[in-house]
Amino acid sequence: MSKSSPRRPFGRNTGTVTVIEAKVHRSSARNARLAFILTAVIVGLLSAVVAASYMHPILALFTGAAIAVPLGGVAWVLVRIWPVLRVLWWWTPEIGITTLLGAGWVQLANHTPGPVTLVVVALVVGVPAALPASRRALVAWTWCLIVRHRLRVCFAQFIIANQSGSLPIILWAKPTPVGERVWVYLRPGLSLADLEGRLDRIAVACHASAALIERASDGNAAYLRFDIKRREVLTAQVGSPLVDVIDPATPATDRPTPAVPTALDLPDVDVPTITLPAQKKPPATANGSKPAASSSAPEDDISDWI
Numbered sequence: 001m002s003k004s005s006p007r008r009p010f011g012r013n014t015g016t017v018t019v020i021e022a023k024v025h026r027s028s029a030r031n032a033r034l035a036f037i038l039t040a041v042i043v044g045l046l047s048a049v050v051a052a053s054y055m056h057p058i059l060a061l062f063t064g065a066a067i068a069v070p071l072g073g074v075a076w077v078l079v080r081i082w083p084v085l086r087v088l089w090w091w092t093p094e095i096g097i098t099t100l101l102g103a104g105w106v107q108l109a110n111h112t113p114g115p116v117t118l119v120v121v122a123l124v125v126g127v128p129a130a131l132p133a134s135r136r137a138l139v140a141w142t143w144c145l146i147v148r149h150r151l152r153v154c155f156a157q158f159i160i161a162n163q164s165g166s167l168p169i170i171l172w173a174k175p176t177p178v179g180e181r182v183w184v185y186l187r188p189g190l191s192l193a194d195l196e197g198r199l200d201r202i203a204v205a206c207h208a209s210a211a212l213i214e215r216a217s218d219g220n221a222a223y224l225r226f227d228i229k230r231r232e233v234l235t236a237q238v239g240s241p242l243v244d245v246i247d248p249a250t251p252a253t254d255r256p257t258p259a260v261p262t263a264l265d266l267p268d269v270d271v272p273t274i275t276l277p278a279q280k281k282p283p284a285t286a287n288g289s290k291p292a293a294s295s296s297a298p299e300d301d302i303s304d305w306i
Contacts, residue, residue, distance in 0.1 A: 027166070028083050036076040044068030090152060090170070093145055140175035147180045147228055148173050150206045158201060159190070179208060179230040186222040195224070203228070 048057075048064030055063070088095070108117050128134040148170050155167045166187045173182040195202075195213055203211040208228045216225040 028080055031082075032076045032080040035079040036072040039075040040068040040072030042068075043071050086167075086169075090149070093148075137175075140180075143230075144173040144175055144180050144182075147182055147206050151182060151184065151202070151226065154198075154202050154205045157205075159195065159198060176227070177233050179228040182226040182228065183216055184224050184226060186224060192221065192224060202226075 044064040044067070046064075047067040048060045051060035051063040054060075105121075108120060112120065128138060151170055152167065166189075168187055168190065169185040171183040171185060173180050175181075192213065192215060199211045199213060203209065206228050208230050209232075210229040212227040212229065214225055214227075215221065215223065217223040
């Protein structure tokens with residue numbers, strides 16, 4: 001569903017504002033018809049079977065049809081307005097916060113004078129903004145609201161969706177020490193592998209330094225968790241309580257600094273002298289000839305050769 005804006009002067013057109021994509025609109029109409037038929041047939045048959053036990057079968061058929069048609073219409077309406085419900089789900093936090101603030105302002109203005117109203121509003125707005133802890137919490141939760149919409153833009157712009165144009169369901173987000181964590185439920189047509197190659201684009205769209213993704217459930221591959229990183233906390237200086245345990249009056253111990261060699265001079269290295277044991281000459285035989293060489297030494301064990 002799109003609404004065309006009027007043409008501006010000088011022949012310039014302002015374009016169109018798309019609320020629901022045309023592909024999503026056609027898909028919801030087709031699914032609504034299918035939901036109406038299935039609901040009406042199933043409910044009608046079950047109602048007719050149950051009613052046949054109490055009345056004539058022909059009257060049971062009319063009774064089943066009278067019950068099935070309204071219930072089928074309810075199913076048709078729910079499926080047909082699902083794209084609108086999904087848009088409302090995307091903006092649920094903003095709608096709720098705006099409604100609460102507006103209702104609070106109306107009640108405050110109706111029950112208090114003007115100066116008192118201004119003082120209360122100044123306190124409600126100024127005190128959280130002045131305290132560092134509350135200010136950081138407000139900024140962190142604000143980024144959570146922004147990241148949900150930025151991820152939706154990523155899915156709609158450059159991440160491939162299914163043929164019906166159904167985007168993943170962005171469930172919830174919460175702040176972390178390094179950024180935000182968002183839980184997403186994928187629709188058929190996407191997987192974890194499809195998103196891992198686009199993490200750099202997701203980080204750019206979310207105005208972050210990096211983006212990580214992993215499965216949030218071992219039994220469901222469609223349930224994923226995005227970690228949006230904006231800052232690095234491992235490089236921060238952390239105070240240690242061990243410093244306060246040490247007595248300041250403890251004298252320092254002088255330790256000699258060992259000589260660290262900077263080079264190696266080979267002439268300065270003592271080379272060990274290795275002396276080989278002298279071998280005994282075999283005794284000569286009676287005719288003056290040397291004995292025949294034996295194939296094995298007497299100390300060899302014959303089992304080593306078997």
